[in-house]
Amino acid sequence: MTGSGLILIDKPDGMTSHDVVARVRRAAGTRKVGHAGTLDPMATGLLIVGVNSSTRLLTFIVGADKEYLATIRLGAASTTDDAEGELLEAASPAALAAITAEDIAAGISRLTGEIEQVPSSVSAIKVDGKRAYARVRAGETVELKPRAVTVSEFELLGTRRSETAIDLDVRVVCSSGTYIRSLARDLGAGLGGGSGLGGPGVGEGLHGPGVGGHLTALRRTRVGAFSVHDAHDLATLDAQAALIPAVDAASRLFERLDLTEQQAIDLTHGRRIHIADREGPGGEPVAAVAPSGALVGLIEFRGKEARTLVNFPTEEAVAPTDGTA
Known part of the structure; x- marks a missing residue:
């Protein structure tokens, strides 16, 4: 196994x-x-x-935080904010032709940084204990509240134009909980027919202002x-x-602390340990590693003392890949 x-x-x-x-x-x-x-x-x-x-x-x-490569199609919104939904009223060729590269850059800029975003109504967010997408499929109208997210990078990689659409290839780096579909929706809503971005109209309806936008491709490249x-x-x-062994995975995610044999035993039995030369504030998990190279668990420091947040059973330990033992 x-x-x-x-x-x-x-x-x-x-x-x-x-x-x-x-x-x-x-x-x-x-x-x-x-x-x-x-x-x-x-x-x-x-x-x-x-x-x-x-x-x-x-x-x-x-x-x-997460990084995505995506394609946003301007020219129509969809019922799901992506290509799997039903397309709504299409923008006219004239409206699309009027959108300049500067307009697109400004729209992307307004959706970069700390923003308030309304998640897609077909997201997995729970509403009164039931997934939003399940309520939508059951014929209910779902209105989700805006929430704060951070889009640290929103980069335009390429633009392709036709009479009926403008396809934007983009790269997005964002906080957890950010919906790229919603960025596509709000970018389209803010171009060619009204501000739509940052104001009370954002997310109020799929038939909002602008030429409309939806996601046609999405690839997550980093977590x-x-x-x-x-x-x-x-x-x-x-x-x-x-398999990336637990000790290697935890060491990539968190600061690593190599334990003595006694410290490993103490943590395994739920006792706190004291690290005399420990400096700095706690709060972030630390990967605690036994002399054998096995992950004992994740610990949390308060001053020079640490307690266990999550224990890992020693019988599942896999030898680390860096050659330590």
């Missing part, structure tokens, strides 16, 4: 994140598999999967410290070979 660790998957188009988890369960020979951060079926790219006790790491990965360049093809997955 596969040990404990993370597997980076390059999710193909057309599969749900749940489909990926099911495939990894079969490949790894365990039911204890989860993922960090859902990708829509139309999206491709990095999906981080936790195996066995390393599912405990996923909580800390979900909140990491925190992990890149899609290191991800594996699901069709040829060797779960054991692809």
Whole structure:
């Protein structure tokens, strides 16, 4: 059976994140598999999967910043803010032709930084205990509240024009909880027919001002410290070979503390440890590693004392890949 660790998957188009988890369960020979951060079926790219006790790491990965490559089509909004939905009224060729490169740059600028964003009504956000997309499919009208997100980079990589659409290839680096579909919607709403951006009209309706916009392609290229360049093809997955051992994964995510034998024993038994030369504030998890190279757990410092946040069972330990033992 596969040990404990993370597997980076390059999710193909057309599969749900749940489909990926099911495939990894079969490949790894365990039911204890989860993922960090859902990708829509139309999206491709990095999906981080936790195996066995390393599912405990996923909580800390979900909140990491993310990078995407996407294509935004200006010229029509859709019922889902992406290409899988029903297209709404199309903009006229004249309206599209009137949009300049400077207009697009200004629209992107207004959606960069700390912004208030209304998530798509077909998102996985829960409304009174039920997913928003499930309520929409049941015929309900769902209105989600704006929430603060950070778009640290919104870069235009290329522009392709036709009479009926303007396709924008973009790169986005953003905080957890940012919807790229919503950026596409709001960019289209703010071009060619009204401000639409940053004002009360944002997200009020799919028939908002402007020429309309929706997402036609999305690829997640990075989550925190992990890149899609290191991800594996699901069709040829060797779960054991692809596994990033828990100690290596945690050491990439957090500061690493190498323990003495006694410190490892104390933490394993739920006791606090004291580090005399520890300096600086606590608050961030620290990966605590035994002399054997196994991940004992994640700990949190308060001054010079540390307590366990998450323990890892020693029987699932996999030898680290950096040659330590």
